[in-house]
Amino acid sequence: MKFDLSTLRGDITGGVTAGVVALPLALALGVASGLGPMAGIYGAIAVGFFAALFGGTGPQISGPTGPMVVVLAGLFASLSGDAALIFTAVILAGLIQVAFGLFGLGHYIRLVPYPVISGFMTGIGVIIIILQLNPLLGHDSPSGTLGALGFLPTALSDVHLVNLLLGLGTLAMVYSWPARFGRYLPAPLAALIAGTLVAYFAFEVPVLGNIPTGLPELHLPVFNGDKVFLVVEAAVILAVLGSLDSLLTSLVADNMTRERHHSNRELIGQGLGNTAAGLVGGIAGAGATMRTVVNIRSGGCSRLSGMIHALVLLAVALGLGPLAANIPMAVLAGILVKVGLDIIDWSYLKRAHQGPRWDLILMALVLVLTIFVDLITAVAAGVVLAALAFVKQMAQLQIAGLRHLPEHLDSPEDKAILECNREAIALFEFSGPLSFGAAADLGHHVREHSEPGSRILILDFSSVPFLDLSAALAVETIVADARSSGRQLYLAGMNEEVRSVLANLNGGLPGDGQFHDRSEALRVGDGALRQRESESGGDWLPAGA
Structure with a gap:
């Protein structure tokens, strides 16, 4: 040394x-x-x-x-x-x-x-x-805080x-x-x-009294x-x-x-x-x-x-x-x-009233x-x-940024497709790692913000580095809800870790399609809607599409 x-x-x-x-x-x-x-x-x-x-x-x-x-x-x-x-x-x-x-x-x-x-x-x-x-005050202090106060x-x-x-x-x-x-x-x-x-x-x-001097004795553990x-x-x-x-x-x-x-x-x-x-x-x-x-x-x-x-x-x-x-x-x-x-x-203590109340x-x-x-x-x-408290705050941020409407998209083509099919396609973009804190409200949020007439749900995982078990189970719930309501569910932008978690949990990837990115999922969804519209006389497309 x-x-x-x-x-x-x-x-x-x-x-x-x-x-x-x-x-x-x-x-x-x-x-x-x-x-x-x-x-x-x-x-x-x-x-x-x-x-x-x-x-x-x-x-x-x-x-x-x-x-x-x-x-x-x-x-x-x-x-x-x-x-x-x-x-x-x-x-x-x-x-x-x-x-x-x-x-x-x-x-x-x-x-x-x-x-x-x-x-x-x-x-x-x-x-x-x-x-x-x-x-x-001139007295011996009893042991413990409560004893001293008493x-x-x-x-x-x-x-x-x-x-x-x-x-x-x-x-x-x-x-x-x-x-x-x-x-x-x-x-x-x-x-x-x-x-x-x-x-x-x-x-x-009262004083300390007699104090021993010299080197200390050895005290072995007992x-x-x-x-x-x-x-x-x-x-x-x-x-x-x-x-x-x-x-x-x-x-x-x-x-x-x-x-x-x-x-x-x-x-x-x-x-x-x-x-x-x-x-x-x-x-x-x-x-x-x-x-x-x-x-x-x-x-x-x-x-x-x-x-x-x-x-x-x-x-x-x-x-x-x-x-x-x-x-x-x-x-x-x-x-x-x-x-x-x-x-x-x-x-x-002097500044506590100026900071967050929870702190x-x-x-x-x-x-x-x-x-x-x-x-x-x-x-x-x-x-x-x-x-x-931190998990709750992070969950609120993750849920708050869950749905992206056309005006939030960077690609003009993606904007046009989503705008044209606003009531038929519901796009949800997850931001950051999905934790157990967000999982509790994930399925509820997707149900609440999906248009009643939507026929295709797209879950975009492009910004999700990993999923924990709670979030994966929440995705499973979304899949079950989509299946029971007759909607198609597309998964987009999954990395290998996210793909592995979802596949292992469900015995294979859930949903009706997996795509490299959001744009591909939107194009396929738009094509599916138009094909179904031509086959069914327009029942699948909202008015004005």
Whole structure:
């Protein structure tokens, strides 16, 4: 694996800066997960190093993120704090991500519609804020969103004012820290230091307490028969969520660097990082947007910056315990509220009323499901509903352009034939691939738009690259309707794939004739009408033909 040493100076600056920014976030997210501050640090080190080493986005910084912590916190509650099973879920999530990358699923994961992404990211931001409200008020937060909301009235009736002021002060400092100072001391770290010093010398508030230092222990995966389903389910959610989060951050990095990431390689790197994190007792992580932006703006250009960021955190972890033990819980809560507010998709919320109403409804539905049900249900429901809406729109377009009258034809000869036989020949031109969405209304539309006196139906497949089974069965219904009403049915312009599907389904091509193109079908139809007219005294031709 090659490294570009020409950017070494910028990578060192960016990596060190990103490491400093990551420190308070890793501590806070570790606490929020239920596994403790050092689990956040170990996760940041493992995911940050291996995702950078093996990933596909040069300057990306990876580590614990809000969405991943929300899943881990829920799993912590479901497993009654069994750390061994939680780390097993993290290891499995990493292996699943590696499989995603090896099977080339990176390109498909990015196909999740934006309203769905906006909905579940905003929901995750809201969850983080809800879970931090009780710690801000000076109380332990029950597990789960509903539990935290249910306990909120009790916390409001017994507010620890000093704790609240400390948390709000931290939040205010993070927002108001001057940008010119942020180049040397990032706002979250400045707020962490200031809040800790103020509390240490002036107030007595809940703090992190004793924290172990040194290298982590090895955590091999364990499987408990009663809890294995919860572990596997959480692993799948972490893998999908981490992949989405990472690839979205990769897109941000691409926009800033004018380069293009490798989706599948990025998933492999993230998977190896999460597998390593679970083995060393760290929480799961993903590409972190804010830390990546800080890295790039500070000069980071290559994967070296992400590895340096992890090494900075490792150096800190080896001697962090005595210093971090005095960090107030309210300060970490204030920092996490900022994390939650940053995750909320404010840019879309401000413009949502100007866009399609369906997209807003879809986003709101995913948001509600994320907060009050779970992430996998929210994303699955959002993707399915978005896909169904898209299929419906495509079907409407396919049906809307189904019939071509003479004025729409390019050939003067075709126009003349169809104009002359307007009531006797019904021409239907299918546009684009015929999907199951259009199939439901296909037969009805042909019946509805065929003139009562029409004797020949022409189905033009010139612009149809393929048929699915539903559309082929709809054509079969049209054939049966034509036969029962005494009409002749011509098929025109079929390619080999369309011809094969119709022939295999019906034991041979249906209808009364198959033609190379529409013009040939119209000429044959016109000749058949005139021949029948001469034989039957004009019964087949409409008046004026």
